[in-house]
Amino acid sequence: MVSSKSYDLVIVGGGIIGCATAMLVKRTLPASTRIALVEKEHEVGYHQSGRNSGVVHMGLYYKPNSLKAKLCLEGALEAFSYFKANGIPYKKCGKLVIAVKDGELSKLDDLYKNSLQNSVPEVRVLENVQEIKKIEPNCEGVSAIYSPHTSIVDWKVVTKSFELSFLKTGGETFKNFELTALNKFSSFNEKFPIVLKSKSGQTIKSRYVLTCCGLYSDRIAKLSGSSSDPKIVPVRGEYLSLPLHVAKDLVSANIYPVPDPKFPFLGVHFTPRMDGSIWLGPNAVLASHREGYSYCDVNLQDTLEMLSYPGFQKLATNYTFKGLDELASSLFINRQIKNLQQYVPKLPASQVTRISAGVRAQALNRDGSLVDDFVFDSDAVGSNQQCRILHVRNAPSPGATSSLAIAKYLFAKMKTSFVDLV
Missing domain, CATH: 3.50.50.60 (FAD/NAD(P)-binding domain)
Known part of the structure; x- marks a missing residue:
């Protein structure tokens, strides 16, 4: 006591x-x-803090002058100094945000302008697939943004x-x-x-x-x-993984899709890990437990509290089809794999396995808007x-x-x- x-x-x-x-x-x-x-x-x-993709972000995505934009870059620079001073291993592997079709180019350009406003260090545009392949030989795409200082660490x-x-x-x-x-x-x-x-x-x-x-x-x-x-709504992100012997020759940088600004999540992506493996994902599905790391984890209080909240009811109405799409990708991982193969066609589907999951605390306003x-x-x-x-x-x-x-x-x-x- x-x-x-x-x-x-x-x-x-x-x-x-x-x-x-x-x-x-x-x-x-x-x-x-x-x-x-x-x-x-x-x-x-x-x-x-212990169940995430382990990325040290550089602030590409966040609204200029927001707290996220300001504190992300400041925090990343502080983090690098802390890692070095305390002997914490990390890898500066970089990040590619890749457009795989012409229809994504305007969103990619908007993201690049956003990253410039946020003073992301040394960010640049890769104009074609040849420039992309100079960074990642196994990647495909029509254009990309490259952030060389994006890193990975075990948070x-x-x-x-x-x-x-x-x-x-x-x-x-x-x-x-x-x-x-x-x-x-x-x-x-x-x-x-x-x-x-x-x-x-x-x-x-x-x-x-x-x-x-x-x-x-x-x-x-x-x-x-x-x-x-x-109100906090729990959103589970489920990860897939590639074993070390496959991962070492596939990609070495973080590979991300062009995000849809209508949603707060960045889409499934390739994330190198400190142990040399690669994580794929995460998706984003509603969890029925604030610590619901699998479909078997159900908490009646959490579920009823979420369903009865007016903001969630409005959210569910607005994002019904997106939610069903994410659920389908959760149940049938080949949908995720096919999506990922747009960026790395050599991704071997037979080597992909399910691993862990994390739960994101997504804050939700009473009017149904997601807190950004x-x-x-x-x-x-x-x-x-x-x-x-x-x-x-x-x-x-x-x-x-x-x-x-x-x-x-x-x-x-x-x-x-x-x-x-x-």
């Missing part, structure tokens, strides 16, 4: 953003500042490194701490006015709280008395109410790439919101 423990700041959620922020804040504030990180699983990086390894750095500077981590109550005393004269209770009965107190809860960000915000909007940018807010409602809790409400991809930049952004918010912490 940790009922006697009290802290200046508790960070809820041991994903990559929670761990990055814990590390930064503990390094920056006076050594006497007591900071704890609580995580419901037995290790950090267990969900989104779970990075998350654990952040946690270790946090612990080495005097931070404390509580695992298996599934939060069930986040209560604020009515009087802020209390030195530690926030009480956090876990499912197992553990209780800790804090002056301030930051929540970074990914798939449960809406529910944890509601525990504190904040709105549950935007990062979202951060607080528990303060009135102008006279002191802010005690900050929430990370939406931070999907490129959240991992942006994690160190997001940590700096959140620390800046703490400086103005948590008046006697910083």
Whole structure:
């Protein structure tokens, strides 16, 4: 039991953003500042942070001047410095976004202009298939965008490194701490006015709280008395894989399709992995469990909450055919393989196998619109109410790439919101 423990700041959620922020804040504030990180699983990086394609994005896709655009590139540059300083292996393998038909050229041009506005380093256009083949001999296409600095890394390894750095500077981590109550005393004269209770009965107190809860960000915000909007809808991305002996001679760079701006996902793609294999995918299918990594993972509460939400009902109406198409590709992987063979015709269908899946926390507004940018807010409602809790409400991809930049952004918010912490 940790009922006697009290802290200046508790960070809820041991994903990559929670761990990055814990590390930064503990390094920056006076050594006497007591900071704890609580995580419901037995290790950090267990969900989104450890179940993704492992790409270090450079910011090609995001709306100029958005938080994603700003924090992605800043975070990538910070990440490269961190990898080098801490001996974390990564590969700067590059990325090709390939148009395979003339009808995609205008969208590819728009994406290139977008990447220039976002100051993506050394991005350039490959005008024809001959230029594409100079980068990737097995690729086909009529034109492409090439981002040479896009890289790959194991983000779970990075998350654990952040946690270790946090612990080495005097931070404390509580695992298996599934939060069930986040209560604020009515009087802020209390030195530690926030009480956090876990499912197992553990209780800790804090002056301030930051929540970074990914798939449960809406529910944890509601525990504190904040709105549950935007609502989190779990979207499963299922990956296929190629074995090492096939992957080593096929492609070495990330190969992406031209994205459809109507959808928040980038389409199935080729992603080299740190072990030398290649992942193919992911698709995007609704999950019936916020931790639904297979069709067998069903949670009645999650399903009913999603189906009853007005925003989801509007979303389902607007994207019925797209959803059915993704479901068909999930059930029949040859549909995905055929799509991927447009870019790499030599992809051997017989060598493709199903592997793991990840679940993306897709934030959804009540009007049915998908939340596109990062979202951060607080528990303060009135102008006279002191802010005690900050929430990370939406931070999907490129959240991992942006994690160190997001940590700096959140620390800046703490400086103005948590008046006697910083």
